[in-house]
Amino acid sequence: xxxxxxxxxxxxxxxxxxxxxxxxxxxxxxDIDLIPISFFSVSIAYLLHELAHKFVAIKLGxxxxxxxxxxxxxxxxxxxxxxxxxxxxxxxxxxxFKFKSWLYRRLEFSLEDMGKIALxxxxxxIFLASVFLIFNLHFLKDVNAWMAFFxxxxxxxxxxxxxVSWNFGYWAFFFIFSIFLLII
Numbered sequence: 001x002x003x004x005x006x007x008x009x010x011x012x013x014x015x016x017x018x019x020x021x022x023x024x025x026x027x028x029x030x031d032i033d034l035i036p037i038s039f040f041s042v043s044i045a046y047l048l049h050e051l052a053h054k055f056v057a058i059k060l061g062x063x064x065x066x067x068x069x070x071x072x073x074x075x076x077x078x079x080x081x082x083x084x085x086x087x088x089x090x091x092x093x094x095x096x097f098k099f100k101s102w103l104y105r106r107l108e109f110s111l112e113d114m115g116k117i118a119l120x121x122x123x124x125x126i127f128l129a130s131v132f133l134i135f136n137l138h139f140l141k142d143v144n145a146w147m148a149f150f151x152x153x154x155x156x157x158x159x160x161x162x163x164v165s166w167n168f169g170y171w172a173f174f175f176i177f178s179i180f181l182l183i184i
Contacts, residue, residue: 015066027083045147053092053121069090075088096108115167115170121159122151122160126174
């Protein structure tokens, strides 16, 4: 079972509310009518993206917790007013051991494990974007495609930089696929 601390739930809630605000912009203009669909879209896209990271990390034997990063959250809000959407509000912090398993300790991270954990979030968004495309739900498709594309950019600390370090072929395939989903 995946556990969440009270602080983690508060930080995830703040991230979802901020992203709802960001996705309620049409270019430079805030559109109050977009708030309900933005909230719904972000709740699905962002929550499942971050939960995928956490779930895969835990399955691979690591400890994981979502962390909100205030400077990038404030920057993301500011950029929304310029027409730029950035979803780098936080990250899932991965620790190489489980606190409750004192007999089980890892001393380092596996490059393959970090690549799999990093890819799990954007892959979740790619899957969701594909499903929403099939059902002709374009706003939901666009939010997920954008999140996959943005997170697969090969720029540290984004997921794409970790996936490229692990497996360039997987990164290239899913990055190109995310661009395809953005275009159609």
